[in-house]
Amino acid sequence: MPEGDTVLRTARRLHAALAGRTLLRSDLRWPTLATADLRGQVVEEVAARGKHLLLRTDAALTLHSHLRMDGSWHVVRTGDRRRVRSAEGVRAVLTTEEWTAVGHRLGMLDLVATADEGSLVGHLGPDLLADDWEAGGADAQPHAGLDAQPDAVPRSQGGAGRALSALQADPAREVGDALLDQRLVAGIGTFWMSEVLFLRGHSPWAPVAAVDLAAVLALARRAMRLALEAREPVQTTTGDTRPGRNRYVHARSGLPCRRCGSTVRVAPIGVGPHARSAFFCPSCQPGPRPTDDGRAQPPLGHDRRGGAAARRRGTSPYA
Ligand SMILES: [Zn+2]
Numbered sequence: 001m002p003e004g005d006t007v008l009r010t011a012r013r014l015h016a017a018l019a020g021r022t023l024l025r026s027d028l029r030w031p032t033l034a035t036a037d038l039r040g041q042v043v044e045e046v047a048a049r050g051k052h053l054l055l056r057t058d059a060a061l062t063l064h065s066h067l068r069m070d071g072s073w074h075v076v077r078t079g080d081r082r083r084v085r086s087a088e089g090v091r092a093v094l095t096t097e098e099w100t101a102v103g104h105r106l107g108m109l110d111l112v113a114t115a116d117e118g119s120l121v122g123h124l125g126p127d128l129l130a131d132d133w134e135a136g137g138a139d140a141q142p143h144a145g146l147d148a149q150p151d152a153v154p155r156s157q158g159g160a161g162r163a164l165s166a167l168q169a170d171p172a173r174e175v176g177d178a179l180l181d182q183r184l185v186a187g188i189g190t191f192w193m194s195e196v197l198f199l200r201g202h203s204p205w206a207p208v209a210a211v212d213l214a215a216v217l218a219l220a221r222r223a224m225r226l227a228l229e230a231r232e233p234v235q236t237t238t239g240d241t242r243p244g245r246n247r248y249v250h251a252r253s254g255l256p257c258r259r260c261g262s263t264v265r266v267a268p269i270g271v272g273p274h275a276r277s278a279f280f281c282p283s284c285q286p287g288p289r290p291t292d293d294g295r296a297q298p299p300l301g302h303d304r305r306g307g308a309a310a311r312r313r314g315t316s317p318y319a
Contacts, residue, residue, distance in 0.1 A: 002067035004050055004129050004187025005224040009233055010073050011048035014055065017075045017099040018043040023057070024078075025095040030109040038063070038094070038111075048129075049121045050186025051319065055094075062114045064121070065092070066319060068107020076100050108319070123317070125166055126159030128187035128221050129228065133159040159185075160217060167213050174288075175211045176204025176278045177270040179220075181317050188220055194250040194279040195237040196220045203287030204269050204278040210287070249279040257281040274318050 002010075026038035041057040048054070053073070055063040065071070071091075078100045092103035103109070110120055126133065135158030163185040167178050178184060179193045188196075196219050197204050202211050227235045236246035238258070248258055253266035262283040267290035269278040282289070 001069055001189050001191060002051065002071065003189035003192055003224070003235075004048070004127070005228040005235065006233065007051050007053060007067060007187075008048040008129050009228055010067075011046045011053055013075055014053070014073055014101055015046040018055070018094065018096060018101060019045050021096040021098070023094055023096060025093070027093040027095075028063075028109065028111070029091050029093075030106075033109060033111055036111050043094075043096075048127075050124045050127055050182050051189065052121050052124070054117060054121070056114050060114045062112050062117050063092075063094075064108065064110040064112060064117070065103060065106045066108035068105075068319070071106045072104050074102045074104065076102060123183050124186040125182065125184045126163045126186065128159070128163070128185055128217065129224060130159050133221060135161075160214070163217060164213055167208055171209035172207050174205045174269060175202060175208050175213075175216070177276075178208050179216070180270065180276055182319060183317050185217065187224065190276050190278070191235055191247070191250045192220050192224060195247055196223065198249045198279075198281060198285060199237060201285055203285045203289070204280055205288040205290055207288070249281055251279065253279055257284060259284055270318075274316055276318065 022042050023038045028036050041059045044056045046055045053065045089105040091106040094101045166184040179188050234241040249264045252264045260283045266277050266279045268275040
């Protein structure tokens with residue numbers, strides 16, 4: 001599932017192929033964009049914000065896309081029609097003289113004035129992969145093992161400080177759910193949430209107040225930056241990029257934990273329509289479990305602070 005590192009890698013690839021070039025053709029296969037035509041516009045840049053992609057043109061327009069569960073953008077040589085024609089689920093085709101970008105199975109596609117981008121991404125919290133995340137400078141030891149003790153994150157500066165404040169504002173919230181709420185910190189999806197909480201030994205259902213959030217965020221950023229800069233576009237927390245061996249717990253429910261041999265489990269986390277899957281090892285991640293503990297439960301469909309407002313805007317707090 002595309003998370004912040006995958007989206008930023010995609011933005012860089014699209015930027016390299018399209019920026020500074022004129023669109024000779026645009027084909028947006030989306031109900032609300034049937035009449036939109038970007039032909040003749042020059043692509044100025046392609047940027048990422050959390051899990052959102054923003055392609056800006058010299059007509060002060062932004063083509064916004066979100067990959068959701070299994071969307072992707074591919075770049076092919078213009079004239080190579082095979083992938084464009086044969087692939088099901090093509091939602092967007094942007095053609096320049098040299099390169100053509102093809103969007104498959106996109107979860108969202110919008111065209112807005114660049115000045116109005118806030119209506120689509122204004123709800124996002126600090127971007128975990130942004131350059132200003134640590135106002136103090138570059139991350140130390142970017143290639144240290146993921147098991148190494150993460151460096152402390154400055155609490156008052158840059159995106160890190162703001163994300164910490166936002167996450168700590170609801171100290172009773174389950175940490176796994178909070179990390180997925182893009183309004184608090186943008187870029188983390190279920191893969192990095194499950195893996196980073198495993199590496200730090202926290203139950204995804206632990207209250208935020210019981211977790212060293214600075215360490216969790218620092219580790220998430222370090223792991224995602226490694227994935228971003230790696231030659232192969234494979235997310236790994238084990239150091240192994242082979243399929244199935246690149247993770248400790250995510251999508252490994254029913255299999256033995258790589259550390260202790262206990263059976264890895266999965267359960268929904270979060271409430272209402274936005275519940276996601278959290279994978280965890282019951283032995284390596286002590287703490288609260290996903291069981292009814294008798295506390296008052298929010299009604300079905302309730303999705304916590306700001307949820308109703310987010311739905312009215314048509315955005316999910318987890319998007
Ligand atoms: Zn274990």
